[in-house]
Amino acid sequence: MNDTRILLIEDEPDLRAGLQHNLELEGYSIDTAADGKQGLRKALQENPALILLDLMLPVLPGIEVLRQLRAAGHGTPVIILSAKGQDRDKVQGLELGADDYLTKPFTLSELTARIRAVLRRTQVRRPTIQVEEAAPVLQFQDLVIDFKRFTVTRDGQEIQLSRYEAEILRMLVDRRGEVVSRQDLLRKVWGYVHLPTTRTVDNHIARLRKKVERDVDAPVHVVTVHGLGYCFESKPLAEGKP
Numbered sequence: 001m002n003d004t005r006i007l008l009i010e011d012e013p014d015l016r017a018g019l020q021h022n023l024e025l026e027g028y029s030i031d032t033a034a035d036g037k038q039g040l041r042k043a044l045q046e047n048p049a050l051i052l053l054d055l056m057l058p059v060l061p062g063i064e065v066l067r068q069l070r071a072a073g074h075g076t077p078v079i080i081l082s083a084k085g086q087d088r089d090k091v092q093g094l095e096l097g098a099d100d101y102l103t104k105p106f107t108l109s110e111l112t113a114r115i116r117a118v119l120r121r122t123q124v125r126r127p128t129i130q131v132e133e134a135a136p137v138l139q140f141q142d143l144v145i146d147f148k149r150f151t152v153t154r155d156g157q158e159i160q161l162s163r164y165e166a167e168i169l170r171m172l173v174d175r176r177g178e179v180v181s182r183q184d185l186l187r188k189v190w191g192y193v194h195l196p197t198t199r200t201v202d203n204h205i206a207r208l209r210k211k212v213e214r215d216v217d218a219p220v221h222v223v224t225v226h227g228l229g230y231c232f233e234s235k236p237l238a239e240g241k242p
C-alpha cells in the first residue's frame with residue numbers, strides 16, 4: 001500500500017470510474033476531475049504526486065491544462081492519456097513538459113508500469129524500497145524466478161516467460177498461499193480495457209505451467225482451487241538480489 005495521490009482528469013465516465021477503481025486497488029489515492037477547468041483547479045490547489053491527463057476534455061483542453069499548470073510554476077509529473085490520431089498533441093504535450101504518454105486503449109498493467117516509472121524518476125526522496133525491487137529473484141523448491149528478466153530456471157534450464165505469464169506468476173507469488181480468483185487475474189493482468197474471458201486466464205495458466213511445473217498433470221507450484229481460482233503454494237527457499 002502507498003498513499004501516493006494521483007489526480008485523474010478524464011471526461012469519459014466509464015473510463016474514469018474504471019481507472020479510479022483499479023488504481024485504488026493498487027493502493028493509490030485517486031482524485032478525479034471530469035473537465036479541464038476543474039482538473040486545473042484541483043492540480044493547482046491540491047498538489048497531487050502525479051496527474052493523469054486526458055487530452056480531449058470539455059471546457060479546457062488537456063494541452064491547456066498542462067500549459068497553465070507549468071506556467072504557474074508547478075512541476076507536477078504528468079502522464080498524458082491520448083486517443084489514437086492525437087500524435088501532434090502528444091508531441092506538444094511532451095514539449096510542454098509532460099513526463100510520459102499512453103495511447104488509448106491501454107491495459108492497467110501498462111498504466112501502472114508508467115506511473116511507477118514516472119514516480120521513480122521524479123521522486124527524489126523515496127521513503128521505502130518497494131518489495132518488487134528488493135526481491136527480484138525468488139527460489140521455490142526446483143524453481144528460480146527472476147522477475148526482472150522474466151525468466152524461470154527449472155532443473156538448471158532457463159525458460160523465458162511472456163509478459164502475461166510473468167505478470168500472472170508475479171501476482172500468484174505475491175499472494176502465495178492465498179487463492180487468487182480468475183477475475184482478480186483478469187482485472188490486474190489484462191486490465192479493464194481488454195477484458196478477455198476467464199478461459200484466457202486458464203489458457204495462460206496452462207502455458208505457464210508447462211514452464212514452471214515438472215509435471216503439468218500434477219502441479220506443485222501453481223495449483224487450481226476448484227471453483228475459486230489459482231494458488232501459488234510453494235514456500236520460498238531464499239530471496240535476494242541476483
Ligand code: CA
Nearest residue numbers: 011054056057
Ligand atoms: Ca476525453
